[in-house]
Amino acid sequence: MTRIAALVFACFVTIVGGGAPALAAPLRIIYPPAVYRTDSASIFFIGAAPPAGDLRLDGRAVPLNRQGYFAASAPLKPGVNTFYWVYRDKKGTLQSQQQQVTRRVEPPLARDRPVLAVRSPLVDQQVPALAPVCLEAQATPGGRVLAELAGKSLMLSELPPFRPVEDSAAILSGAAGGELVSGIYRGCLAADPAWREQVPRFELRWQGQNLSAQAPAAITTLDPRQIVVVEVVPVEAIVRAGPGAGYARLAPLTQGVRSQVIAQSGDWYRLQGEGWIQKSDLRILPAGTPLPKSAVGSLRTRTSATGSELLIPLETRLPTSVRQEETRLVVSLWGAVAATDLIRFESTDPLIRSVQWEPITPQGMRFYIDLRSSRQWGYQLRYEGNVLVIALRRPPRVSRALAGLTVMLDPGHGGNDTGSTGCSGVQEKTVNLQIALRLRNQLQRAGATVLMTRTGDRTVSLARRVELMRATQPTVYLSLHNNALPDAGDPLRQHGTSVYWYQMQSRNLAEALHRQLIGDLGQPDYGLFWDSLAVIRPTEAPAVLLEFGFMTHPDEYARLLSPAFQERIARSLTRGLTSWLHAAG
Incomplete structure (x- = not known):
């Protein structure tokens, strides 16, 4: 099983000589447990019973296969759902079992009275000056929501109702999208350079009634005169596309890499270039530490026993991201300054056909490593001192069948x-x-x-x-x-x-x-x-x-x-x- 949560089974089984579970009772419900809670709109059951009998769930026949295994599913209403199982064997003996599944449901958004809940910000944020800062609340539909931040007022726009983006579980199960979400109000403004721990306030105006709420977090604009430089502590730090563990993973950063903090959201820092890293994976360097920056001069390739390598000499280790395409690798170096006028290639290089580069904004360089083959066998990035080595693996030497693999x-x-x-x-x-x-x-x-x-x-x-x-x-x-x-x-x-x-x-x-x-x-x-x-x-x-x-x-x-x-x-x-x-x- 992959990302889906592992099944829990709550019945006792007796193990027989061959390692297969033997029936401890004629009917066994393996999943879900006898008392269970879920957020799902439906539930499935699996279990086993002697195949010659008759099995029913709430009076509905449940087929048994040759081995006596079965599966069934049923819709769930909000709150407690009670299911009744009845198994009748060939002699007419009955066995019954009851299960209770509780469906947890968020109460619907009130439409007959004013309600207001802050959705963003929920954690303290530090943002660059003039960067867009978006404020969001959920409130009774059809009202007007105003936000105030550092003396500035902003009328939030009510978004049309929408269904949340499907998660992987919904896609894999074929379940319908979630319930429509309504009453979302959102608005954005540019971060004022003078903001220091400013807490947004929200006010709902609905049918002559007012309701206010204060955000549980503050917003601060990063002082451009104070540059925060951090260094990666673990051997490999996880980088994500957003400030939280629920965002997609990007290329990791290795121990010792330094970068500038350009934003903060709660316990996550956004670094120069791209990606967010947990604060616990970083060490804040003393004030006055220079920004990670390095000239990139001449490059060269070399061959090794395991494949081909591109060597990029640097003055200091820089944040790096990699994108693998079908016939090339694209490597971005943040803080790199182009001084490259020569690239030396091994004439017998079996893997690397060419290397091209271009400057990127913010300050950095992007390298395009074009390969001779459409089949790639793996790569690694490592540092030898301050030289970034991009190592490409050669294909295996195979003879018959899988020999050499x-x-x-x-x-x-x-x-x-x-x-x-x-x-x-x-x-x-x-x-x-x-x-x-x-x-x-x-x-x-x-x-x-x-x-x-x-x-x-x-x-x-x-x-x-x-x-x-x-x-x-x-x-x-x-x-x-x-x-x-x-x-x-x-x-x-x-x-x-x-x-x-x-x-x-x-x-x-x-x-x-x-x-x-x-x-x-x-x-x-x-x-x-x-x-x-x-x-x-x-x-x-x-x-x-x-x-x-x-x-x-x-x-x-x-x-x-x-x-x-x-x-x-x-x-x-x-x-x-x-x-x-x-x-x-």
Whole structure:
């Protein structure tokens, strides 16, 4: 399972000799627990019962497959929902079970009385002078909302009703978009250079009634006479597109990189160039510390045992961002000043065809590294002193089948992290490992060297999995999973095989394996996805995450437990890797 929350199962099972769970009672509801709370407008159920009997949910027949596994879904009304299960075996013996699911619902926005709530700012902000500052509130529709900031009044505009942008859970489950949001008032003004800890106030005027509210945060304009310079503390700091953990991740910054703070929102700093970093990952340098700035003179390329490298000599380490395209890398250096009049190329360079550059605003340079091949095998950025090294990996030297290929297999979850749970109580971590061990054998028979992030039932953190990849430098990285749905999903309708990629160098690998699995397994095509997942974000090698099937679909789950089907998965991936490898351009 990927970003979707792992299923929780709250019933006791007895383990028999083969490791499969045996029925502790004729009817078992694996998910949801007997008492459960959710924000979803619907809920799904999975479980198991002897297949010869009759199972009903609130009087509605629930089919049992050959193994006795079942799945069902039901709408939820706001508040407490009680469900009644009845199972009748062949002898007519009845077993009943009751479940209670509470749907949490935000109360609707009042339209018959004045209400006012501040939406922005909610945390203290520091902004550049003259930068746009937007104030936002939610209030009774049809009114007038005024904001006051540092003695200036601003009439906020009421936005038309809209549905919130769908999150990944809604897209994966096929659930409809959220409820319409109305009563949002927004307005923007330019930051005055004199603002110091100014707290916005809001006032709603509605049908002759007034209501006021004060923001819980202050806004300060950065003093252009005081330059704040920070230095990255951890080995690698997470950079995000906005001030919060919910924003997309950008290229990380490495330890020792210095940059200017150009904005602050709560505990997040925006640095020169692009991206936001948590305050805890930065060290504020003493006043008077010079801005990170470096001339960039002559460049050169060189070849190594692992590939080709572009060397950019600098006077100090600078913030860097990278964008990978199909046939090139685009590297931006913030604080770089162009003094480049010569680039020396290795005449025998097998990977780098050319390097171009241009100045960018704000102060910086952007480098375009054009490659000879449309297939990329990984890259790394590192510093040798103050020389930025952009290292590109060469393709593997392969002969027959997969000889010369090093594959890292990552059986998802493990130990305390169980992943999702299937209809009879088998946990995803177990199925992932079984498939990985079978795949290891198939790959080794085809000549590949196989590395694994775990070979037993133990906890391996996401960070440790990434460390293992970077330390061992495999040719490809495969993270093996099986899927589940969020509460709003319909397990009988949403199921199948899917593959996920993040870096551009991994796209054709994801496409090849997805195509092979769909053709060989006979499963529905659940999709091919770009997704920012921790284990496939590293740039060192092509990396994909595979979801072979759904633990929440009765028939798919039964197949995933089958040794024969696990072998089919292993053979299919081995064929897909072989075809992809030898089709390399």
